Amino acid sequence: MKIALIGHRGHWGYVLRDLARLPEVEVSAISGGGDAVEPMAETLKKYYDKEFALYDDYRKMLDEAECDLVMVDGPFELHAEMCVECLKRSKHVFCEKPVALTLEDLEKIEDAYRQAAPGTRVVSMVGLRTEPAFHAAWRAVDSGAVGKVQMINARKSYKLGQRRDFYKKRSSYGGTIPWVGSHALDWILWFSGSRFKTVGAFHSSAENRDHGDLEMTAAVMCQMENGVIGTASIDYWRPLTAPTHGDDQVRVAGTDGVIEVAHGECTLINQGGVRKIALSEDRGIFYDFVRAILDGTPGIVSAEDTFELTRACLAARDDADMNMEDDLEECCIQQNCSQK
């Protein structure tokens, strides 16, 4: 299997990390996707010691270089266009989340997906699905450890540090709910096993330490089609002195128990008492995607999940924008963010 890489703004490290255990995969070409390609090549060489071509123009690369699969990690505002260009050529796509920064752009991807050759895949990098504690929790929930899921609480808290300029503009960043919050909403999607029915959100860029539009604080609340209620707390307030970059947590309460992931551990309380759950192996989200294609299996994340998650994130962000307007007479929770 040949793969081409576009861009290195976000989590292309998922690909780098998993290349070593995917001997079936050859990197045929890379493009900076608008950013410089040389530093990207330097980094890649540390993980991959074969030849690959360099392109400035990613479209030219897609036309010329052999590839079955494309990783998209260019400027956030170009994710959608890049996905569409890949899908037009019926290439599988492994794209940084969110795959689109507007609902209009998301629709373009969905259209291109429907028109691509049957079996073409597109997923976003929801890497925390394969993180050992979260995956262990999901397996437990999937096997009925908490009964029927009723409520999901998610937390994403990051250190801000000093972010690059593109984080400071809504047009090139997309917003904290889609960027950081996508993981939180993905857990709600994944653990509930249902599509989103209604989402509501607040966010604020107050006290953002000269980071322009970037929202430091956000909250999302949602109701799923199957009745599950979810909350997500999303922020950049994690102190620099904290032991890890991210404080990632999820709690899933069901009719027969409660399971929580926090600090890399997974704790279950049900009729069997309180106990830690054995962590899953770290499968890797890129490894999973490639293996699923090679083996013809569904994989841990689908195109439908990707579209649904992106739609929910963008609907929540847009709702938060509306709710934060000072002169608002009435603010509305986004209804039916799912396409039926």
Next chain:
Amino acid sequence: MKIALIGHRGHWGYVLRDLARLPEVEVSAISGGGDAVEPMAETLKKYYDKEFALYDDYRKMLDEAECDLVMVDGPFELHAEMCVECLKRSKHVFCEKPVALTLEDLEKIEDAYRQAAPGTRVVSMVGLRTEPAFHAAWRAVDSGAVGKVQMINARKSYKLGQRRDFYKKRSSYGGTIPWVGSHALDWILWFSGSRFKTVGAFHSSAENRDHGDLEMTAAVMCQMENGVIGTASIDYWRPLTAPTHGDDQVRVAGTDGVIEVAHGECTLINQGGVRKIALSEDRGIFYDFVRAILDGTPGIVSAEDTFELTRACLAARDDADMNMEDDLEECCIQQNCSQK
């Protein structure tokens, strides 16, 4: 100081527990407030060995028995009427929360409060303000340990067990957001130091094990007038095997740090690193109320807090009712739940 007690449905244990260390307080009379008074008298005698009068009719008691302060813990739907009767007679009131089950009833209390003799106090039993870990967190936040507060996440999760019949009807219970969630919203009010600007909520009575209207699951999201964003997760899904009845948690993120209360401990992360905070002494919410009256100090909770909290809880509950309607075209977050 003489006190009269009305009812024993909820947390009148706050009074019982603190009587021993308030030798200034004499119980003059008690009334079942609609429920039988004899079992109430039996329980009181275990904590208080002097004489007191028994009344079936609480109004008659208020007219006849000497008292400066009245505890109200009757049927939830009578809290408001009982508060009004006390305030009409300019008695201080220590009332189970929520003090009213409807916004109309809340207004009646506020009217009676404004017409009572200056200095008359009315507070609700937000007992967790004096719980050692929560109080320690509040002291730390108040002293600037996390800088300017930006986000507050609250969790209340209780064991359901088998509840008495009055919990099963909205008309006699009021809803899970006002009953259980009032603590969560109170932390948001207290830690933010601001009034509520906007609240939104979902709730659901699904899978409530034959508990009628009782909502098992609820989520509230709010924006405060000072910009703080809050989330509250409220449920009855705590498994019977869990070590404690309630899983009470709060997280306060600010410009300079994050503080969390969970499992009775308080953890601070700021420029000083990660550390546990020494717990406060257990002052007791009733003890605090009486001492504040005797000493002429503000006390840990005010009438304004009580009204604001009740208004937010009821607005959230009403919003959740609206949001859960299946045929809803558009659902709205309650705007300006505060009276300006």
